[in-house]
Amino acid sequence: MENxxxxxxxxxxxxxxxxxxRLGVSRQTINAVETDKYDPSLPLALRMARxxxxxxxxxxxxxxxxxx
Amino acid sequence: MTQSRKQLGxxxxxxxxxxxxxxxxxxxxxxxxxxxxxxxEPGALALLAVxxxxxxxxxxxxxxxxNSGVGxxxxxxxxxxxxxxxxxxxxxxxxxxxxxxGSALLVAxxxxxxxxxxxxxxxxxxxxxxxxxAITLLQWRRYDELTRAVSAEASSIxxxxxxxxxxxxxxxxxxxxxxxxxxxxVVALLLATTLASTFLVAGRRGMLHPA
Numbered sequence: 354m355e356n357x358x359x360x361x362x363x364x365x366x367x368x369x370x371x372x373x374x375r376l377g378v379s380r381q382t383i384n385a386v387e388t389d390k391y392d393p394s395l396p397l398a399l400r401m402a403r404x405x406x407x408x409x410x411x412x413x414x415x416x417x418x419x420x421x
Numbered sequence: 422m423t424q425s426r427k428q429l430g431x432x433x434x435x436x437x438x439x440x441x442x443x444x445x446x447x448x449x450x451x452x453x454x455x456x457x458x459x460x461x462e463p464g465a466l467a468l469l470a471v472x473x474x475x476x477x478x479x480x481x482x483x484x485x486x487x488n489s490g491v492g493x494x495x496x497x498x499x500x501x502x503x504x505x506x507x508x509x510x511x512x513x514x515x516x517x518x519x520x521x522x523g524s525a526l527l528v529a530x531x532x533x534x535x536x537x538x539x540x541x542x543x544x545x546x547x548x549x550x551x552x553x554x555a556i557t558l559l560q561w562r563r564y565d566e567l568t569r570a571v572s573a574e575a576s577s578i579x580x581x582x583x584x585x586x587x588x589x590x591x592x593x594x595x596x597x598x599x600x601x602x603x604x605x606x607v608v609a610l611l612l613a614t615t616l617a618s619t620f621l622v623a624g625r626r627g628m629l630h631p632a
Contacts, residue, residue, distance in 0.1 A: 370499050370506075380503055381628045382567040390627040394566050 355414040359387040361405045376400055432631045435495055439481070446473055450526075458533045464605030465532040471609045472525035474616065479518025486511035497631060510563050513556045520549035525612060532605055546608075571626055575618040582614050 362372050362383075369387070373380040378397065385391035392413075393401070402409045450456055450473065459466050485492030486508050489501035496511075498504055504511065524545035531542035557572075564572070587607070593599030623629055 368499070370503055374506065378565040379507065379567060380499055381626075382565050384630070385567055385626045385628065388627045388630075390625065391567055391570070397566060 354392050355389060355416075356386060357412055357414070358383070358401065361407075361412065362387075365405070372404075375404060429631070431494070435497070438495055439477070442481075443473070443477055446477060455530050455534050455536060459529065462533055462605070464603035464607075464609065465529045467609035467613075468525055468532075468605045469529040471613045471616070472522045472529055475518050475522030475612065476526060477522075478616075479515045479520075479522055482511055483515030483519060486515060497629065510560055510568075513560045517549075517553035517556045520552045521546075521612065524549035525608070528605065528608070567626065567628075571619065571622045571628070575615070575622045578618040578621065579614050582618065583611065586610060586614075 362369070365372075367375070369383045370380045373383045376383070376397065377400075382391065382393070382397075386393050398409050398413060401412055405412065447470075450469065451459070456469070459469060481495060485496040486504055489504040489508075492498065492504040492511075493501040496504065498507070524542070527537055527542040527545050531537040531539050561569070587602075587610070590599065590602055594601045620629070
């Protein structure tokens with residue numbers, strides 16, 4: 354899933370390792386999310402949103418549209 | 422130096438060290454009188470190769486996690502601090518890999534050389550399996566969600582691959598269309614498939630990309 358995690362992290366001036374420590378996950382998890390190779394669990398997505406002071410859909414971009 | 426050149430240099434260093442140590446290890450083991458006759462035992466030879474891979478991975482990870490400065494150069498981590506954060510998990514994995522690799526090596530030697538009593542070799546591999554299982558259970562809470570996802574996905578792939586290969590091999594052997602199942606070949610296949618599945622999944626998740 355596309356996301357703005359790298360953009361938000363860099364705006365905060367954090368390395369992947371720094372963000373990983375703040376979220377309690379490994380740096381590789383942050384790298385995998387940023388490169389769209391892993392979609393985080395809902396609890397982790399919520400923690401990311403809280404850390405960056407925004408809503409989950411502002412970090413993760415889902416282009417799905419319901420059929421009419 | 423740009424970030425990508427640094428990454429490329431680090432990857433080249435890791436590949437060179439791994440390749441050199443691997444080559445020297447294989448050469449020394451095959452030249453050893455302990456392994457006389459291993460070429461006539463395909464199962465033992467396969468197990469020997471897999472055992473050395475486990476042993477070398479375990480030693481690299483173990484030494485790298487004990488010395489974070491060296492580890493930052495030879496392991497796929499961003500910096501020494503990452504090793505310090507992940508030390509417990511890395512050391513646990515290293516112990517499991519060394520135990521499995523070392524004991525599999527003993528089994529491969531015992532298959533061709535009476536110097537290692539079979540009971541010692543068999544007991545060491547069974548003990549190593551318990552050690553590896555216990556480490557995984559004890560460390561499960563320390564694993565973060567990506568590691569757990571990779572572990573589960575790799576296990577699923579392993580089971581699927583092993584089912585296809587082992588059932589196919591068993592059928593061929595049963596109906597006389599192929600060679601009978603080789604006990605050590607099966608052990609080597611199990612260990613190799615587990616490792617290959619983990620690397621495959623880790624690669625797909627970007628975990629092998631140089632940090």
